[in-house]
Amino acid sequence: MxxxxxxxxxxxxxxxxxxxxxxxxxxxxxxxxxxxxxxxxxxxxxxxxxxxxxxxxxxxxxxxxxxxxxxxxxxxxxxxxxxxxxxxxxxxxxxxxxxxxxxxxxxxxxxxxxxxxxxxxxxxxxxxxxxxxEPVPTPQMLHQEVSNTLEGCNVTLQCQTPGREEHKVSWERGNPSRALESSLDEFQLSDSGRQLHVFWNTIPFDSTLTCLVSNPVSEKRASFDLSHICSSIGGK
Structure with a gap:
């Protein structure tokens, strides 16, 4: 046959x-x-x-x-x-x-x-x-300083990825990185988790924030150190 x-x-x-x-x-x-x-x-x-x-x-x-x-x-x-x-x-x-x-x-x-x-x-x-x-593309971290006073620094971070595919976005802090506790009052998320609004006063947590972009088969990270734009807090 x-x-x-x-x-x-x-x-x-x-x-x-x-x-x-x-x-x-x-x-x-x-x-x-x-x-x-x-x-x-x-x-x-x-x-x-x-x-x-x-x-x-x-x-x-x-x-x-x-x-x-x-x-x-x-x-x-x-x-x-x-x-x-x-x-x-x-x-x-x-x-x-x-x-x-x-x-x-x-x-x-x-x-x-x-x-x-x-x-x-x-x-x-x-x-x-x-x-x-498709493999997840490397994200790009953008930042916008809202205010920088003696009390602390308000910053908005945006996690951007090229392409049309929808990816899961989550945030981490520290180095080595660990999950960002969403219960903390210092953090707010918007734009389906792609924007992170954070108040930083150098004391509560590490200055490095990381966005993690993933799909079911791959993941990529991008990090930003808040001390690069908030170093003048408290007169420093």
């Missing part, structure tokens, strides 16, 4: 047959996170002592459009429908139950379905939902 025929049969397999076996061993969709240019693994969950005859994989892109067959793994070999498709040579089997995708692209985000065939024509389906993220 040609690969094109296998692909057609895989996509057109009667769904009523799934009820005979896959419901009994149904697994939830596994969430997988990857970073642009990196690699991910999709390890199928197989009970010990069960012999796997072969595995078939297909893919449905997150961006929409039709899904397509990725390949079949059997007898120690992964067969692709075409080595020139969008995945090219980026697919590999780490072992008989684990698919690896290398050199990740943003369009690789989507659902990866595995159909695992056992003896006596029984099979099980498992799914993996992959989200590929």
């Amino acid at each position: 040609t690969l094109s025929c296998k692909r057609f049969l895989f996509r057109m397999f009667p769904y009523f047959l799934l009820d005979t076996f896959s419901r009994a061993v149904e697994n939830p969709t596994h969430q997988v996170k990857g970073i642009l240019g990196g690699s991910v693994l999709f390890p199928a969950n197989i009970s010990q002592g069960i012999t796997v005859e072969k595995m078939e994989w297909d893919f449905y892109p997150q961006s929409g459009g039709l899904g397509f067959w990725l390949g079949e793994f059997s007898h120690g070999k992964l067969e692709h429908p075409s080595p020139t498709d969008r995945f090219g040579q980026r697919l590999d089997m780490v072992n008989e139950t684990t698919l690896k995708v290398k050199d990740l692209e943003l369009d690789d985000s989507g659902i990866y379905n595995a159909r695992i065939w056992f003896m006596k024509s029984r099979f099980q389906e498992q799914s993996f939902s992959l989200t590929v993220y």
